[in-house]
Amino acid sequence: MGRAPCCDKATVKRGPWSPEEDATLKAYIEKHGTGGNWIALPHKIGLKRCGKSCRLRWLNYLRPNIKHGGFSVEEDHIICSLYSSIGSRWSIIAAQLPGRTDNDIKNHWNTRLKKKLLGKPREPPQPRCLSVNQVSTEVANAMSLQTHPQTLSAPALERMQLRGCEDPFFYHHPLGDKLFEDQHTDTSTSTTPIDSSHRRLLQVKQEIQILLNQTVQENMDCSVPGCPPSDAGGLAESSFSDCNSLVAGLSDLHEIFHGKEPFLGLQEANQSTESDCFKEMYREKERDGMSLWSSMASSLHPDSVLQEYLLGYDL
């Protein structure tokens, strides 16, 4: 049994939008708004389109102030830096680039930036987690795994290549120079694109840092001894929903810094959740006092990200 489709594919038109369809959708939304129901919208205006398709068309193409193509050096810089920090959270990255859509940024990354930075097509992705049956084998090969980065997931590898191990913002990294070397020749003035890019990056970094620090602190406060355990074992559920979205990236970084130890495999063997993984990682932090975690705490600032995201989608 698969999931029920959101619309009847037999009666719904698919494929590229015609100018007439665009005009109909745009005129209606500009006059009446979306009405808070994309599924009903195409029926109201007589479009034989799926509601999701209407939403996508509006958000990615028809809404005002959309920019297409022609990514600036500064934008490339921000995309690469945020990707190296938070991975493929395209909507979050898009929130930092007014007028850009997540789809545009995703396409731009996949077709241009990734190739430019990494210089070759990505390898097929490796499984994120080990199966129960694989665990003992993986334990036996732990040392080998830790010394062979090709066993990491492809996104983790990409980000490892992008990221300096000590400096989470890669513009201090040679790879950053590689990306921008062709535009980086004019250093005679103080208002080069690189300078403004650096300023913007620092601003974004600060914004992101503050809230994740708050989120991390909030969770740490509830995971220390003496704090009454929540149903999930100590972490506040409300803020944890925010943190869950970070876990994939954190796991990637765990791979980067620790290799594929039994950590992930045992997580699956014990039917643990990603939240459990995260909690375990916090325990590691407490044990090791590793600077890694403070640097990772500079990765996200959900509130400011949300603000900019909402502004970007202002109707």
Added chain:
DNA sequence: AAAGTACTCAACCGCGATTGT
């Protein structure tokens, strides 16, 4: 000029999260 290949990007798909009843 034709055929083959690579690239781009709009659109689709499916899933988890959220909201409404």
Added chain:
DNA sequence: TACAATCGCGGTTGAGTACTT
């Protein structure tokens, strides 16, 4: 509280175009 409808996201696809041989 349970369920269904809808939203929003990231991954993927494929048609059209550009480039190469």
